[in-house]
Amino acid sequence: MKSASAWVANLLMPLVGLGLTLLIWQLIAGHTEMRRQADGTTEEVKTGLVKDLPGPYTTWQKTSRYIVEPFAKREELDQGVLRFTWYSLIIVAKGYAIALLLGTPLGFFLGLSKSFSRMFDPIIQVLRPVSPLAWMPLGVVLFSNAGRSANELAALFTIAVCSMWPTVLNTAVGVRAIPQDYLNIARVLKLSRWQTLVKIMIPATLPYMFTGYRLSLGIAWLVIVAVEMLTGRIGIGNFLWNEYNNGLYTSIVLCIITIGVVGFLLDRGMSLLERRFKTA
Amino acid sequence: MAFLEISNVSKGFGPAGHRTEVLRDLNLSVERGEFVAVVGYSGAGKTTLINLIAGLQRPDSGSVKLDGVEITGPGPDRGLVFQNYSLLPWLTVRENIALAVNQLFPDWSATRRREHLEHHIGLVGLTHAGDRRPAELSGGMRQRVSLARALAMDPQVLLLDEPLGALDALTRATLQDEISRIATASGKTIVLITNDPDEGILMADRILPLSAGPGATLGPAVVVDLERPRDRKALNHDPRFKAIRGEIVGWLLGPGARKTTTVSRVLVLPDLLPENLDQPRTRFGVKRAPRRRSEEHRETVQVN
Numbered sequence: 001m002k003s004a005s006a007w008v009a010n011l012l013m014p015l016v017g018l019g020l021t022l023l024i025w026q027l028i029a030g031h032t033e034m035r036r037q038a039d040g041t042t043e044e045v046k047t048g049l050v051k052d053l054p055g056p057y058t059t060w061q062k063t064s065r066y067i068v069e070p071f072a073k074r075e076e077l078d079q080g081v082l083r084f085t086w087y088s089l090i091i092v093a094k095g096y097a098i099a100l101l102l103g104t105p106l107g108f109f110l111g112l113s114k115s116f117s118r119m120f121d122p123i124i125q126v127l128r129p130v131s132p133l134a135w136m137p138l139g140v141v142l143f144s145n146a147g148r149s150a151n152e153l154a155a156l157f158t159i160a161v162c163s164m165w166p167t168v169l170n171t172a173v174g175v176r177a178i179p180q181d182y183l184n185i186a187r188v189l190k191l192s193r194w195q196t197l198v199k200i201m202i203p204a205t206l207p208y209m210f211t212g213y214r215l216s217l218g219i220a221w222l223v224i225v226a227v228e229m230l231t232g233r234i235g236i237g238n239f240l241w242n243e244y245n246n247g248l249y250t251s252i253v254l255c256i257i258t259i260g261v262v263g264f265l266l267d268r269g270m271s272l273l274e275r276r277f278k279t280a
Numbered sequence: 281m282a283f284l285e286i287s288n289v290s291k292g293f294g295p296a297g298h299r300t301e302v303l304r305d306l307n308l309s310v311e312r313g314e315f316v317a318v319v320g321y322s323g324a325g326k327t328t329l330i331n332l333i334a335g336l337q338r339p340d341s342g343s344v345k346l347d348g349v350e351i352t353g354p355g356p357d358r359g360l361v362f363q364n365y366s367l368l369p370w371l372t373v374r375e376n377i378a379l380a381v382n383q384l385f386p387d388w389s390a391t392r393r394r395e396h397l398e399h400h401i402g403l404v405g406l407t408h409a410g411d412r413r414p415a416e417l418s419g420g421m422r423q424r425v426s427l428a429r430a431l432a433m434d435p436q437v438l439l440l441d442e443p444l445g446a447l448d449a450l451t452r453a454t455l456q457d458e459i460s461r462i463a464t465a466s467g468k469t470i471v472l473i474t475n476d477p478d479e480g481i482l483m484a485d486r487i488l489p490l491s492a493g494p495g496a497t498l499g500p501a502v503v504v505d506l507e508r509p510r511d512r513k514a515l516n517h518d519p520r521f522k523a524i525r526g527e528i529v530g531w532l533l534g535p536g537a538r539k540t541t542t543v544s545r546v547l548v549l550p551d552l553l554p555e556n557l558d559q560p561r562t563r564f565g566v567k568r569a570p571r572r573r574s575e576e577h578r579e580t581v582q583v584n
């Protein structure tokens with residue numbers, strides 16, 4: 001009985017929500033009608049509440065070729081949707097790795113040293129809200145003479161710089177929140193600075209670090225679309241942009257859904273990891 | 281000169297001007313192998329005193345000497361059982377103790393270290409729970425782990441800061457006997473902090489009452505000349521036990537230990553008066569707007 005109701009809550013309800021969303025989507029979406037003209041020819045006319053929004057069925061009809069063969073590569077700009085996503089994920093992974101490698105130690109320094117934190121906290125607070133659209137051109141300029149990899153470096157720069165801050169700030173908070181008792185243990189045992197860092201401070205900060213990592217990953221994935229639009233790197237964001245320029249609005253919807261689902265899965269994965277490192 | 285010697289120690293906290301002196305002019309000497317108990321009020325400065333001996337804090341004036349050497353910092357020669365256990369939550373019971381053992385005895389063989397570790401886990405009866413994390417242990421079990429860790433350090437002095445304070449009466453009684461047994465067996469110098477005079481009498485050789493703060497200091501020592509092992513049931517009817525207890529409690533409640541002071545403080549009260557329900561209501565609520573009153577109210581209370 002209990003498991004049955006849990007089943008309803010966990011699976012059925014989201015499905016009902018999905019159905020309702022599709023229904024509303026269908027209702028407000030535009031559709032085309034054939035209208036007979038006075039001279040006997042027919043003409044396509046768009047009607048509906050939001051004329052240019054393709055409905056769910058139209059979207060499926062027009063984009064199924066990208067979905068049923070998700071890894072197909074027909075041409076440079078005509079590939080399966082997961083293949084595009086894969087390209088994007090690779091670049092996100094690289095940029096995100098850079099963000100963690102820079103952000104974690106920076107967070108530790110901020111958390112450890114009051115004066116370091118006083119010096120750099122205002123600057124971080126100012127840089128943090130800057131949009132990827134603003135960083136990207138700077139990245140392009142900075143790496144303009146890097147030859148063939150200029151694009152990639154600019155993209156990595158933008159992803160890293162935008163997604164680093166939650167890691168930095170959460171790590172700093174975590175380091176400041178280390179209970180004095182834990183450090184007292186280190187003092188009584190006369191652990192060296194290095195041992196204190198490895199055996200006490202890093203494990204004590206891990207839960208905070210992983211919260212930061214999860215938020216950072218979310219931002220890195222958010223940034224990728226903007227980055228690909230601006231650089232023209234092949235990927236899901238770039239695909240979206242091209243299809244927009246070609247007037248294929250169904251593909252835009254497909255891309256939005258794909259980006260959302262991938263983002264959701266990434267977040268879920270990270271929150272599983274995060275829970276794994278929660279102590280007490 | 282005694283083994284552990286605290287002379288004329290004062291310690292205060294807070295910035296100049298708002299400084300409160302927690303301990304004032306405190307003297308204590310403990311002989312090698314002696315078990316002393318410091319009994320005092322909550323907030324009197326008992327943890328501060330143990331921190332001074334542990335070297336986690338430095339006195340403002342006076343000196344703390346162990347074996348004739350001034351204590352300048354913490355070290356493994358003084359095993360400390362923290363008031364709040366202080367176990368690392370991400371390590372299991374074994375790993376918590378192993379952290380200390382591996383750090384302090386690096387030149388022992390791995391087998392010898394493991395035997396040492398298991399011996400101390402067994403000593404506090406936790407062999408079955410060795411692979412659990414602190415979050416999965418009861419309060420009494422955590423306290424035992426903390427004790428085992430301190431013992432495994434093989435310190436010269438064992439400092440116990442209200443080790444049983446957070447436990448229920450029954451667990452408390454069991455652990456009191458256990459600690460007494462370990463203390464007698466190991467012959468270590470022990471300083472026990474407690475707020476329970478009976479606990480002190482049951483376990484220690486000598487009781488030192490600590491007066492209430494601020495400016496707490498130790499009262500006259502009371503020697504507990506009851507033979508060991510002490511049986512708590514028989515003790516309750518022992519006239520010597522009653523006499524010792526009367527002496528300690530008498531001093532703690534007497535004029536020397538309690539000071540009456542006046543504390544003045546600013547209270548922040550809610551800024552709104554309660555709604556007057558006698559007022560006629562309109563369709564959209566009360567006619568009269570809520571009234572405010574001044575936020576601050578100064579009060580002076582007598583504190584005993």
Ligand SMILES: Nc1ncnc2c1ncn2[C@@H]1O[C@H](COP(=O)(O)OP(=O)(O)OP(=O)(O)O)[C@@H](O)[C@H]1O
Nearest residue numbers: 293294302321322323324325326327328329363475
């Ligand atoms: N680091 C500190 N900074 C400021 N004040 C402190 C500090 N440590 C202790 N105090 C103050 O010193 C007084 C004594 O504290 P302490 O912890 O030594 O009391 P205690 O006797 O151990 O109390 P309890 O029985 O509740 O454990 C308290 O008033 C406390 O507020």
Ligand SMILES: [Mg+2]
Nearest residue numbers: 326327328363
């Ligand atoms: Mg205390």
